[in-house]
Amino acid sequence: MEHDHIATAPTETATRARTRRAILDAAVTVLSANHGASLADVAEAAGVGRTTVHRYFAERSDLVAALGADVRERLQEATVRARVDEGPAPKALERLCLEYFELGDRLMLLFDVPQFLSWAGFEEETDSDRVLVRLIERGQAEGTVDAEADAEWLQNVLWSLLYAAWMQARDYGTPRHTALTSCLHTVRKAMAAS
Amino acid sequence: MEHDHIATAPTETATRARTRRAILDAAVTVLSANHGASLADVAEAAGVGRTTVHRYFAERSDLVAALGADVRERLQEATVRARVDEGPAPKALERLCLEYFELGDRLMLLFDVPQFLSWAGFEEETDSDRVLVRLIERGQAEGTVDAEADAEWLQNVLWSLLYAAWMQARDYGTPRHTALTSCLHTVRKAMAAS
DNA sequence: CAGAAATGGAACAGCGGTGTTCCGTTGTGG
DNA sequence: CCACAACGGAACACCGCTGTTCCATTTCTG
Incomplete structure (x- = not known):
């Protein structure tokens, strides 16, 4: 386990903050157009690998919650x-x-x-x-x-x-x-x- | 193959008409509540076996079309x-x-x-x-x-x-x-x- | 009541999405 | 420049849904 994406206290890097936003924004666009879209779709729209999405939001529900x-x-x-x-x-x-x-x-x-x-x-x-x-x-x-x-x-x-x-x-x-x-x-x- | 559900010309039996309606009605209820519901859900709501649903509507898209x-x-x-x-x-x-x-x-x-x-x-x-x-x-x-x-x-x-x-x-x-x-x-x- | 129609259920293969691991690559910052 | 953070992609097992087949059972209907 040991996920590095929980982003607790330690000042979240600017880089991380940017990709996080990119994912969230893409998720809004994609999911508002199609509720059943896959995480791969979100990742692609965000210009990011599917793995990276999971790095930031372990489960789909986590992404939804953040959204x-x-x-x-x-x-x-x-x-x-x-x-x-x-x-x-x-x-x-x-x-x-x-x-x-x-x-x-x-x-x-x-x-x-x-x-x-x-x-x-x-x-x-x-x-x-x-x-x-x-x-x-x-x-x-x-x-x-x-x-x-x-x-x-x-x-x-x-x-x-x-x-x-x-x-x-x-x-x-x-x-x-x-x-x-x-x-x-x-x-x-x-x-x-x- | 040889599906018997196409319900072409031959006067559709009263029985078939009833179950067909039951499935359609259940589909309305279930799918309006949850767009992503499975056909098993529809079948259960219709009080019918999942197989029977497929007998009437070969594919999901057929059910949707009929709906x-x-x-x-x-x-x-x-x-x-x-x-x-x-x-x-x-x-x-x-x-x-x-x-x-x-x-x-x-x-x-x-x-x-x-x-x-x-x-x-x-x-x-x-x-x-x-x-x-x-x-x-x-x-x-x-x-x-x-x-x-x-x-x-x-x-x-x-x-x-x-x-x-x-x-x-x-x-x-x-x-x-x-x-x-x-x-x-x-x-x-x-x-x-x- | 007998035959046909209609159904239910088990079982199966296939598909696509998910969540995870591992490793090589990129790039960012001290 | 170099270490470390961040990323991409391949690969994997898992799961739920789908569509289909087969057979036993129930239910109409003549």
């Missing part, structure tokens, strides 16, 4: 950037959409492979999820967001529309900017107070 | 039942949502595994898809549906929301009726003329 952690981290950062507590709720929701949309393929993983986050993070509800629900509830209290709809449902609506927009940009040739604009338009209408 | 055909057929029937050409577009859209929602797990397959339909049916756009787009365009011409949004985008919106609603009923404990009501509410708002 989950990575996505969750970026989600967290995006949430912070959106400054959800500032200004009217609808504007904050737009900022949030914008930031989340930038997550790109990682968005697909979040949606398609709930195991990624539930498992890896163990927590069913991400921090970001809670932030989003609270934002919606704030809007409902403000009277700027539809209070007739359940906050959790509206949360799902937002995710679904983001997913739809990204898929439209990915599978159909729609330019990302166009898809995002449509998405924001619909989100605005769907969430607006009645 | 695609089945789903497309039901989609077609649902579309007819919705009488999309009658009355104002928004009402017709609601009827369509209602019918599509009843497709249940089959909905997930439609969404999650586009290959199912694209492949099997070979046609990228289902008949039902075209009907939906035309309905939306009719509404836009009538002035009863948001004309600022692209019809194809609104089509995706409807599918996404249906998906979200079904998922909410499936994964979270939300009663189907509640989920459907929320869904219709949001669809109405999202599609409404601005």
Whole structure:
């Protein structure tokens, strides 16, 4: 046994950090396109040997877990950037959409492979999820967001529309900017107070 | 070789028709829950031997193809039942949502595994898809549906929301009726003329 | 009830992905 | 420049799924 990839305390080399990122990024691309892709596919996409992938992530589940952690981290950062507590709720929701949309393929993983986050993070509800629900509830209290709809449902609506927009940009040739604009338009209408 | 499962002309026995349905139904359930499920899983869910599954569908791809055909057929029937050409577009859209929602797990397959339909049916756009787009365009011409949004985008919106609603009923404990009501509410708002 | 239809299950070979080991090669940093 | 870290690739055993064959058993049907 005696794996050298656990990367514990000793300052992880810059080299290692780079290849690690390359693998994770490739994994996002490959796995978001095909959930059942083999590790060889990931390795090839990362421009790395299959062995090396195993050096960094002993088992497939380890890669998935790391992927989950990575996505969750970026989600967290995006949430912070959106400054959800500032200004009217609808504007904050737009900022949030914008930031989340930038997550790109990682968005697909979040949606398609709930195991990624539930498992890896163990927590069913991400921090970001809670932030989003609270934002919606704030809007409902403000009277700027539809209070007739359940906050959790509206949360799902937002995710679904983001997913739809990204898929439209990915599978159909729609330019990302166009898809995002449509998405924001619909989100605005769907969430607006009645 | 000499397979007896091709089920050509000779009036398919009632028995065979029943087990065939059992397998297809089980496949919908199992595969919608887990795309990578084995044929043994499908067989077990259908209360049938793995051998029997292969007797009806020689290869996995044959099962998938039959599944695609089945789903497309039901989609077609649902579309007819919705009488999309009658009355104002928004009402017709609601009827369509209602019918599509009843497709249940089959909905997930439609969404999650586009290959199912694209492949099997070979046609990228289902008949039902075209009907939906035309309905939306009719509404836009009538002035009863948001004309600022692209019809194809609104089509995706409807599918996404249906998906979200079904998922909410499936994964979270939300009663189907509640989920459907929320869904219709949001669809109405999202599609409404601005 | 007898024959045919339909099924279940065991058993088998083949395939592809996985996880691991070993060793030779590259390249990075002190 | 030289030692050590990092990597690539071949090779291996293992496992689960697949597709197929064969035969015994159950279940329709005339």
